[in-house]
Amino acid sequence: MVTFVDRVTLHLSAGKGGNGCVSVKREKFKPMAGPDGGNGGHGGDIVLVADPQVTTLLSYHHSPHRSGGNGGFGMGDHRSGAAGEAVELVVPVGTVVKDVSGETLVDMVEPGMRFIVAPGGIGGLGNASLANQKRKAPGFALLGTPGWEGDVLLELKTVADVALVGYPSAGKSSLIAAISAARPKIADYPFTTLHPNLGVVQAGDVRYTVADVPGLIEGASEGKGLGLEFLRHVERCTALVHVLDCATLEPGRDPLSDLEVILAELAAYPVPEGQLPLLDRPQIVALNKVDVPEARDLADLVRPELEARGYRVFEISTVSHEGLRQLTYALGDIVAAHRVAEAAKPVVDRVVIRPHGSEREFTIRVEGGTYGDIYRVLGAKPLRWVQQTDFQNEEAVGYLADRLDKLGVEDQLFKSGAQPGSTVVIGEGDGVIFDWQPSLGSIAELATAPRGTDPRVDVNPRRTTSERRERYYERMDAKSEARAELETERIAAKSRQNGQDDEEQV
Ligand SMILES: Nc1nc2c(ncn2[C@@H]2O[C@H](COP(=O)(O)OP(=O)(O)OP(=O)(O)O)[C@@H](O)[C@H]2O)c(=O)[nH]1
Ligand SMILES: [Mg+2]
Numbered sequence: 127m128v129t130f131v132d133r134v135t136l137h138l139s140a141g142k143g144g145n146g147c148v149s150v151k152r153e154k155f156k157p158m159a160g161p162d163g164g165n166g167g168h169g170g171d172i173v174l175v176a177d178p179q180v181t182t183l184l185s186y187h188h189s190p191h192r193s194g195g196n197g198g199f200g201m202g203d204h205r206s207g208a209a210g211e212a213v214e215l216v217v218p219v220g221t222v223v224k225d226v227s228g229e230t231l232v233d234m235v236e237p238g239m240r241f242i243v244a245p246g247g248i249g250g251l252g253n254a255s256l257a258n259q260k261r262k263a264p265g266f267a268l269l270g271t272p273g274w275e276g277d278v279l280l281e282l283k284t285v286a287d288v289a290l291v292g293y294p295s296a297g298k299s300s301l302i303a304a305i306s307a308a309r310p311k312i313a314d315y316p317f318t319t320l321h322p323n324l325g326v327v328q329a330g331d332v333r334y335t336v337a338d339v340p341g342l343i344e345g346a347s348e349g350k351g352l353g354l355e356f357l358r359h360v361e362r363c364t365a366l367v368h369v370l371d372c373a374t375l376e377p378g379r380d381p382l383s384d385l386e387v388i389l390a391e392l393a394a395y396p397v398p399e400g401q402l403p404l405l406d407r408p409q410i411v412a413l414n415k416v417d418v419p420e421a422r423d424l425a426d427l428v429r430p431e432l433e434a435r436g437y438r439v440f441e442i443s444t445v446s447h448e449g450l451r452q453l454t455y456a457l458g459d460i461v462a463a464h465r466v467a468e469a470a471k472p473v474v475d476r477v478v479i480r481p482h483g484s485e486r487e488f489t490i491r492v493e494g495g496t497y498g499d500i501y502r503v504l505g506a507k508p509l510r511w512v513q514q515t516d517f518q519n520e521e522a523v524g525y526l527a528d529r530l531d532k533l534g535v536e537d538q539l540f541k542s543g544a545q546p547g548s549t550v551v552i553g554e555g556d557g558v559i560f561d562w563q564p565s566l567g568s569i570a571e572l573a574t575a576p577r578g579t580d581p582r583v584d585v586n587p588r589r590t591t592s593e594r595r596e597r598y599y600e601r602m603d604a605k606s607e608a609r610a611e612l613e614t615e616r617i618a619a620k621s622r623q624n625g626q627d628d629e630e631q632v
């Protein structure tokens with residue numbers, strides 16, 4: 127099957143962010159004059175740009191691997207690393223970008239549209255940027271994160287500049303075969319062509335593509351024949367050629383009424399918003415099969431009428447090749463003029479950023495493992511933070527723990543049932559594996575006591591003021607209770623005594 131779709135898979139790797147720098151400023155009489163490590167540069171993005179001058183994805187078939195430049199490392203004395211070089215990949219207008227699962231990421235419909243298909247990594251902060259009131263001299267910096275890496279699919283639906291439309295057996299496939307290298311099936315029964323064919327025509331300096339679509343009949347817009355479905359493929363064409371059969375022997379058919387029928391069907395076709403209705407585009411009439419004498423007579427007969435309606439008319443034969451050169455040159459002129467007009471249009475400045483899930487969110491997935499449950503933390507932020515962490519540096523690990531804690535990861539781990547010593551993995555696959563307590567250890571806080579204390583380690587014999595106060599009240603309460611008890615007992619005893627006295631008196 128010859129299809130219209132030009133497809134290519136790109137293998138992309140955006141630039142890596144440069145690492146931040148750990149450095150301390152030294153002055154003559156002030157050897158520790160504060161942190162001055164600069165930030166790493168961002169990695170270069172890979173950007174797709176819709177360019178009306180580009181018509182095929184050919185260059186990507188030849189070299190599908192593209193990568194952005196890496197960001198430079200930060201340096202001492204507050205010097206930032208250079209940003210990695212961004213890569214621009216020009217694609218034809220109308221290219222659809224899909225991810226590996228086939229889902230559409232963006233449709234590059236407007237000239238000039240830019241799509242950051244692979245964002246570069248983020249440069250790591252240097253220790254100067256990480257310093258604040260509390261943390262005056264950070265002994266760590268953040269690492270640069272890797273740039274986006276993966277495959278995307280580019281698909282170019284119809285690039286046809288010219289579409290051939292007409293009744294079945296009018297000779298559309300024969301025409302495309304005669305003017306291009308396309309070799310579609312040709313036969314004298316209707317609906318020979320079941321799928322659109324594409325051919326490339328060279329007319330002088332102009333090179334353009336021609337689409338041969340399945341034949342249309344009356345009622346096609348209501349689904350008769352093969353329907354209008356295939357007109358989807360010519361939605362973006364510049365010009366139409368009405369191929370009219372002058373040699374048909376079918377009753378009730380002649381070039382003029384055939385044209386009426388086709389025009390009515392084309393008018394019923396709804397083009398997508400923002401595109402010119404099919405019949406508002408340049409149209410040319412090709413009166414075909416003039417190698418047959420009767421056909422030639424008929425063509426001569428209808429020609430003035432068609433010209434009176436404003437059409438440019440060409441009498442052609444795909445058998446003798448008569449009139450083909452004139453037709454292809456006329457089409458070339460239309461296409462070239464259209465391209466000039468398109469290029470002159472102001473390009474939109476629209477940048478589309480690759481969609482990704484909400485930044486804030488993270489999830490925890492509990493997975494069963496041979497050595498007990500594994501708690502997997504998934505989310506863009508935790509993942510990035512892990513990438514930014516230099517695990518050789520304890521301070522950096524502590525900083526990571528604080529960030530995760532602040533996001534609520536610790537809390538959530540605890541709620542999901544993680545215990546001290548549980549295996550926690552951040553990210554998919556192998557990710558980064560922690561034994562929870564030793565590296566991130568704030569379970570103690572969540573379970574019993576504040577950070578920095580562990581009830582099993584520090585058993586402090588000294589009581590706090592509030593504890594002492596509480597004990598005091600407890601003691602006082604107990605005392606007053608005891609006193610009250612004694613009092614009631616005394617009263618009771620007294621009344622008993624009195625009773626006895628009364629009895630004695632009696
Ligand atoms: N004599 C003559 N016959 C032609 C000419 N062009 C096409 N034919 C014949 O017309 C018949 C139909 O040609 P196709 O090119 O298959 O027609 P089509 O328009 O593609 O038809 P569908 O695919 O069914 O829509 C074939 O038998 C061709 O040989 C021509 O210029 N002269
Ligand atoms: Mg055909």
